[in-house]
Every structure is written in structure tokens, then in C-alpha cells.
Amino acid sequence: MGGERKVYTLAQVSEHNNSKDCWLIIDGKVYNVTKFLDDHPGGDDVMLSSTGKDATDDFEDVGHSSSARAMLKDMYVGDIDPSTLPTKVKNTPPRQLQNNQDKSSSNFMVKMLQFLLPLIVLGIAVGIRFYNTESK
Template sequence: MGSETRVFTLSQVSEHNHSKDCWLIIGGKVYNVTKFLEDHPGGDEVLLSATGKDATDDFEDVGHSSSARAMMDELYVGEIDTSTIPSKTKYTPPKQPHYNQDKTSEFIIKLLQFLVPLIILGVAVGIRFYTKSSA
């Protein structure tokens, strides 16, 4: 008689979220890491903070040893119902304002309103120096 695999929902796993009862989801499998909390090299806070979500990425990012992976077999309690895990939202950049052709002409007008008086002033100063130096 083979033992039947238990399947848990994310909310069921999330209830096991403290130092006396801590479960994690890694690679679609549910692990009861309660007895390992004190021995975890990264500290128990790391494990406790990973409850209530899929901790696969956190686990893989750290780069656990093969002995750590083998130890997980002893902590295995079942599978996660993946339909209960919210799908990861992909990063979508904020919408950029649509390029408005009309704004370009507004910018040119403002630029000209600034530059034209400067050009007139420059020409006037140039004429003044030119007429003074030739007299």
C-alpha cells in the first residue's frame, strides 16, 4: 500500500507561519521546516519570512548544497495545489505619455520667445560696439 500524496492550498500552507509550526513551498512541494528552524545556517527569520508564498526563487537564489537538498526529503509533507498560488506579475513599465506633435510647436514658440530677444540684444550690442570703434 503506497501512501497517498497530500495536496495543500496556499492558504493551508500559509497557516503554518510561526516558529512552532513553519511550512514552505519549494519547487511545487510543501515542506515542514519547523524542526530545522534552529539549525538553518541562514537563521530562522529567513525561513519564517518565506512562509505564505512560493519560496522557490528565494531557495534557488541562495544556491543550496546537495546535502541541503537531500535533507529536504525528510521534511516533505506533500504537494502544493499550484492553482492556489497567484501567478507572478511581470514587470510592466509605466505608460509613457504619448508623443504629442502639437507639443513640439509649443516648445519651439517658447524657445523663440526666449531666443529672439537675446538675438536682438546681441545684434544691438554688436552694432553699438561696431559704430563706436569705427568713429
């Protein structure tokens, strides 16, 4: 790694996307993982599916050990030009209802139905039973 660091674009890294030549982008760094494909515990398909994009989230989601992270040092080939990566869209949850009256009134209606519906069904059942015994 001595001297000047090589900087790659996403397009350049994306060209290395097969089992004979596989590069990954993890934490802004570019790694040539070709020699490790056969030894990867998750199989080579896992790594090949992470080519051509920022694989940081894929790498972090698995929870790699410190020894796996240390192995990356030997595979380092350069850095990624961050301006060539697509910007991440922040996933924002849908806005919640702010009107507490609407929320509390709908909760009240649900509770009333939960209470009244069994009583109505019971009343109908008793009424049918009573009607059937009276008509005999």
C-alpha cells in the same frame, strides 16, 4: 511518502507560519521545516519570512548545496495546489527607442558638447585674463 500524496492549498500552508510550526513551498512541494529552524545557517528569520508564499525563488537565490536539497526529502509533507498560488507577473524591460536617427543625433549632440564646452570655458578664461591685463 507511500500511498496517496497530500495536496495543500496556499491558505492551508500559510497557517503554518511561526517558529513552532513552519511550512515552506519550494518547487511545488510543501515542507515542514520546523525542526530545522534552529539549525538553519541563515537563522530562523530567513525561513519564517518565506512562509505564506512560494519560497522557490528565495531558496534558489541563495544557492543551496546538494546536501541541503537532500535534507528536504525528510521534511516533505505534500504538494501545493498550483491553482491557489498567485500567478507570477513576468517582468518586461521598458521598450527601447526604435528610431536610429533620434539615437544617433542625440549621441552626436552629446559628443559635440563634450568637445565644445571645454573650448568655450577655455576661451572665456583666456578672455577674462586678457581683459584684466589690458585694463591695467
